[in-house]
Amino acid sequence: MRPHSVRYIPVTVAGIEAVSADSDFAFGRHTHDQFGIGFMDSGAQKSLSGRGNVESKAGDIITVNPGEVHDGSPLGGPRAWRMLYFDVELINRSVLEISEGKCHNREFTQPVLTDKRVAANFIQLYYAVVRGEGDVARLAADEAIMLILSRLSQISVRQKNLPIKSIAYARERMDDDPAGAVSLAELAAGAGVSQFQFLRSFKRYSGMTPHAYLLQRRLCLVRKLISGGMSLSDTAATAGFADQSHMTRLFVRSYGYTPGLFALNWR
Template sequence: MIPGKFQIARCGMKGVAAVSADTSHAFGRHTHDQFGIGVILRGAQQSTSGRGMVEAEAGDVITVNPGEVHDGLPLGQKGRAWRMLYFDPAIIASPVRELTEGRTSSAELSYPAIREPASATCFLSLFRAMTDMESGNSDIEVQENLLLLLSRLIERRDQEPLGAPIAVDLARERINDDPTAPLSLRELAAIGGISQFQLVRGFSKVTGLTPHAYLVQRRLQLARRMIADGAALTNAALASGFADQSHMTRLFTRTYGISPGLYAAAIR
């Protein structure tokens, strides 16, 4: 019996398993047939792996490659808590091809433990997008976060393509033309003839936002105009591309500091 608690969350992507754990259990040597990426939320642990002995504490990103023998020993009396996503190798193959510009579909996660707040934030955003079935998260948000996360965890060398700024302009125009459309990262990248990762990186450099974040802002601006014109909140949410009113409300409040209902009352 493993002391503590484990929760396996339903994932929105086939071939991905999500685990939340809080335990003082000492795991023996074992392997997974999947890539594992996670974040320590509380406490610390020590583990041996095919990449040497490592220690990880709260805030650290931890990884494991398929077939890699590893264990896990808590440091301290209160155990540790973490979240983990396990990816079938086939799921990782496509973003790796994007990151290497088609040169390969196989890769190895380079760091068994790394202290990099941006990677941890990216992972937690990916975990939320994959496991919160009611949040209205889109495929573009999942793919963005997965690409950005893997780009930090897989060693690679490349240069920004000369066509990236033009491709960014084309993708931005596509979003502006109809921000309510169910766009995909693949479609936006194809417009400019660059890879999905090149688009995400170039878009962020040019606009300060990822394509998904830019799309959300355009939808929020549309919803705000509709609410100011007297549209019902439910109608404004659906007409501006959100999954439902609660999804719009959460993002509207986070962005503007006021709920759509209070905004409607104030503007009228």
């Protein structure tokens, strides 16, 4: 039998709490003052929700609204899950942004959701807030929150045809200074649209989100600096990464080999 484990994880983004759990414990009925979004890592559970009794399994997204009475019991053995709890003001502010001022508050209507795209966004958000690797963590978190809430809050948003020059300007800004800090709010303001509209348009035109694009530009800078003879530690700092290990992980994920191996070609 696995021991009952519920851990609060330190986060780097204000207004969010993170919890990691692995347990066969049956939780009694209770409520939270925050919105909750979670991901079932393994196992399954049944729970009471505002929509009645529901069941969730590994890979599912689970949600809870502030003040919503719920519980949770394992199905067939222990289950593991991760939860992020959001201050009401943060969610309402994001909903207002997504709806372009039309919705001031919203509740989650799906206590259990099977959606691989939302699950991927949740994992991105979770690691962005618990790892907090450099200035890009906030950009990654803002993007993921927008994408998750646009699906969970079921807000109908008309896609605007953003002029390509607005996207080009944002890309040029990151091209010219890839190591510089940038926020989704700043990029959207420069394009004259909401953060959510900018995010969708940038992804449609560029094939990746602003966060992913900025990381790629930093990795290109890394290759340039290493080929110029800069040490790996200095390269990581100059290119805007939190540390050398952060740079190495992303470098390997993109190219399949380490910056150290790449550096050998330039000695």
